[in-house]
Amino acid sequence: MTLLAPIMLAGAAAVTVPVALHFFYRARYRPLPWAPMKFIKEAVEQTSRRLKFQEWVLLALRCLALVLLALALARPGRESALTGGDRPIDAVFVFDTSYSMDAKDGEKTRLERAKSAALAILDTLPDKSTVQIYSCADRAAFLGPVHSFNRDQARQLVQALEVTSLSTDFLPGLTDALAAAETGTAPAKEIYVFTDMQKSGFERQQGAVRSKCEEIKAKANLVFIRCGNVERTVPNVAVTDVQLLAAIPHTRTRVPFVVTLKNTGREVLRGITVELELDGRAVERDAVQVDQIDAGASATVTLTGSLEEAGPRLLAVRVGGDGLRGDNVFYKVIGVRDRVRVLLVAHPYAGQNVTDAGDWFVRKALVPFDADRDKEKIDRYFIETESVAPNEAGPDKLLNKDVVYLLNAAVRTDDPTEGLPPAFVAKLAEFVANGGGLVIGCGDAVAGPAYNRVLGGAGLLPLPLGDVRNATAAALFVPAATSIEEASVFGPLKPFTEWLERAELSRVYELDESPAAAGGARVLMRTTDNKPLVASRAVGRGEVLFFATSLDETWGRMMSVGQLAVPMTTHVIAHLTARKVPGGTRTAGDTLTWVPPNPDTVYELIKPRPVTERTGDKSRPRVKLGEAKEVDGRPVLTTADTVVAGEYAIVPIGAPDPIGLQPEAGLAFVVNPDQRETKELGAASDTEVEQLLGFRPPIIQAGAGTESAVRERRTRGEWTEWVLLLLLFLLVGETAWAWFCGTAR
Incomplete structure (x- = not known):
């Protein structure tokens, strides 16, 4: 038990007054001998014993009445209440600023309701109380005030609150709130969480949130202020993606943009409008309207726009017609190319068959038409290639290039006239680190130890090379579509399983996958016997892709199956050039x-x-x-x-x-926006909160009755009214007993 006004217990000393009066009146007379009393002495003694008992009971009742009065003035309460009355309080306000708080319940948004409730609670704090304010979504931020006693500044901070584009996670806010409350000196602590009670905020780190709430419960009053209506559903549609149906966006083309929408609410939505902007200009004059999206369903909208300028371009998709604007916009940066310039380092054609050239298959995949017959088309085409022999590759060849292919290119060892010059290798490492792309294909001219020493020493090998593995005619190596990660550059090739199976390989380099050698390398594709076939490594802002086989026909058919080579090369170029898009x-x-x-x-x-501040400013x-x-x-x-x-x-x-x-x-x-916030829209009911936390914390609905509910919550832990009620019954009993004793006499 705790006492809110312990000094009032001093009033219990008044219990000595009736005791003193009792003994004073008892000693007020002295006995006198009188002969007739001898005859009635016996009867008097019996009556005296009864009177003494009645007086002692009356004395006890009056003493107890004084003690109860003093106890009532001391305002007793439960020790766990930790608050109450007019004594100072260390209060901490935690505001959920995730973007679901921007949804409207009636005329006000949830954040506006939170602000009104907070200002009302501020007015209930006793004199000399402190207040600290935090915002919280998936991280907590201390807002102020600078001096915790400054309530005027606290009011200004509350009124200036804005929603963010983050998702809900209560743990950071609860953690910082408890630490802030413990810095205060007042014995009473109160932590208020103003939120729409998104269920995801409790479930995201449920075990830790539950433990933290139990810790707070033992040290302070934890009160949730519900700022939304748990029975009301929020109609919401989110833009989940926008895709260009063009692997490599380039100028002077019109391309389709496919916008994906998802109804994350619990009701059917009709009349949703979709607008697509490219660099702030609408792709289509009028917004496209989607007739209907069922609850939990997705829909796609296709719009066509022109790519006029090269460089990083900004796509912005905006939707309207739902009840939550926080996820009604989706941005995407795309790199639009005027030209993609590719350097092919390979041995030139020197035989009867043109396909003997080391770069022939890659060039055909990059420029999939007959360049010799269609000169006008090659002038308009956006991919330009330049071929050079390894020993002729100089640093100047890398100027203005986007991607470099090393196709069975030897590195220089003993013969200074053969292989890649050291100056070119050094410049190539700088080229990749600055955002360029490098693709390496093997072949008979590739020597593992030399590659490990030269290219590996320059940081341009994803994995060290081992020995060459030779297949038999009856058991050739085959790329495994199942080994491709969906999110990798080769993810779009998974549907081409049939063509991957036709790309049979006779020779493949062993690659060292040991943890010491792998570092940050990734294996993007394997053979059906689970050996690495394609590996990658990020180098600075660029990336290296290493094929453990040849990219011509000398070691297999990786590039001679046209249905595979063209899409694979297109996605490789798109992936590597996208890394050069700044930001x-x-x-x-x-x-x-x-x-x-x-x-x-x-x-x-x-x-x-x-x-909430999308104004003309x-x-x-x-x-x-x-x-x-x-x-x-x-x-x-x-x-x-x-x-x-x-x-x-x-x-x-x-x-x-x-x-x-x-x-x-x-x-x-x-x-x-962090779409985890609205992936599953739903507020937790009081019962669900109890299940999630293991106990039911006080949950007060924001609104007109917030202030009175908080005051009632503070005084609910007091026993004063019960003590006063007991005192009333005691006084009534004392009066009745005194009347009875008087009547009896």
């Missing part, structure tokens, strides 16, 4: 990493305006970034300040806000 597409909350061209320059991050908030840190010998800038979906830019401090994606103005990229 890119991220998800809200991702950490951004950038190697600045000038580490001595001070940079700042230009952010989009908050979700074009200015955007800026945040100064810290100094670049050394990572693997390079200066790297990082920031995780990406909580709002939209366009971002990293520019030198004071530089103008770039319009669109302008790599020359600094790093530009886009951030999409």
Whole structure:
């Protein structure tokens, strides 16, 4: 038990008053001898014993009445209540700022209801109480106030709250809230969580959330303020993806854009509108309308647009007609090419058959038509190839190139006139690190030890080469479609299983997959006997793809099966050139990493305006970034300040806000909402919260009765009213007993 006003227990000392009066009146007379009393002494003694008993009972009742009165004034309560009355409280407010809080329940959004409830609770805090405010989605952020006693600043902070594009996770907010409450000096602690009670917020780290809530329960009052209606469903459709039906987007073409929508709500949606913008310009004049999307179902919309300019282009899909705008936009950065320039390093044609040239099959896959017969078409085609012999490959050949193929190219050893020059290898390593793509194919001219020493020493081999494996005519090596990862560059080849099975191979290099040798390498495709066939390694901003077999017909049919070679080469080029698109597409909350061209320059991050502030004001908030840190010998800038979906830019401090994606103005990229927030829309009921946490915390509905509910919650732990009620019964009993004793006498 705890006492809210323990000093009032001093009033219990008044119990000595009736005791003193009792003994005073008892000593007020003195006995006198009187002869007739001898005759009635016997009767008096019997009556005296009865009177003494009645007086002692009356004395006890009056003393107990004084004790109960003092106890009532001391305001007793349960020790676990930890709050109550007018004593100071250390309060911590945690606001759910995930974008589901932007949904409307009636005339107000859930966040607006949270703000109103918080301001009402602020007014109930006793004098000398403190308050600390945190925002929380999948991370917690302390907002203030600077001085915890400053309620005016706390009100301003509450009114300035904005939703983010993050998903719900209660653990970070609860963890920081408990730590903040424990820094206070008041014995009473209260933690309020203002949220729409998304079930995913409890389930994302359920075990840890449950343990943290139990810890808070033992040290403070944990109260959830429900800011949404658990019985009301939110109609919502999310844009999950937008795809170009063109492997390598290039200028002077019209391409279809396929937009994928998903109804994440629990009701059928009709009349959803879809708009697609390319660099801020609508692809089609009018918004396309989707007649109906069933609950939980997906739908696709196809729009066609022109790609006029080369460079990184920004796609933005916007939908309307649902009840939650937080995931109604989806961004994607695409690299539109004017030309893709490919350098092929291979032995030139020197025989009777043109297919003997080491680059013949790759050139046909890159330019899938007869270039000699259609000169006009080759001039318009967007892929340009240049072939060079290994010993003639100089650093200047890499200028303006996007991808390099080493096709059975020997490296220079003893003969200074044969193989790749060391200067070219050094420049090639720099080319890949700066975002270029490198594809290596094997053959008879490839010597494993020399490749390991030269290319491996330059960091251009995903895995060290071992011995060559030779197949028999009856058991050739075959690529295994089942070994391809869906998300890899070869993922689109999985449907071409029949053509992969036709790509039989007679010779394949062994690759060392040991942990010590693999490092950050990945095996993207294997043979049916589970040996590595294609491996990759990221080198700086570029990537190396290594084929353990030849890319001509000397070791197999990997490139001579046209139905396989053309799509495979197209996806390889698309994948490698996409790495040169600066910035890119991220998800809200991702950490951004950038190697600045000038580490001595001070940079700042230009952010989009908050979700609820899409006004005509074009200015955007800026945040100064810290100094670049050394990572693997390079200066790297990082920031995780990406909580709002939209366009971002990293520019030198004071530089103008770039319009669109302008790599020359600094790093530009886009951030999409974290769709885990609305993947399964549904608020947890009080019963479900009890099941998830193992106990039922106080849950108060935000609204007109929030303030009175909080006050009632604080006083519910007191026993004062029960003590007063007991005192009333005691006084009534004392009066009745006194009347009875008087009547009896």
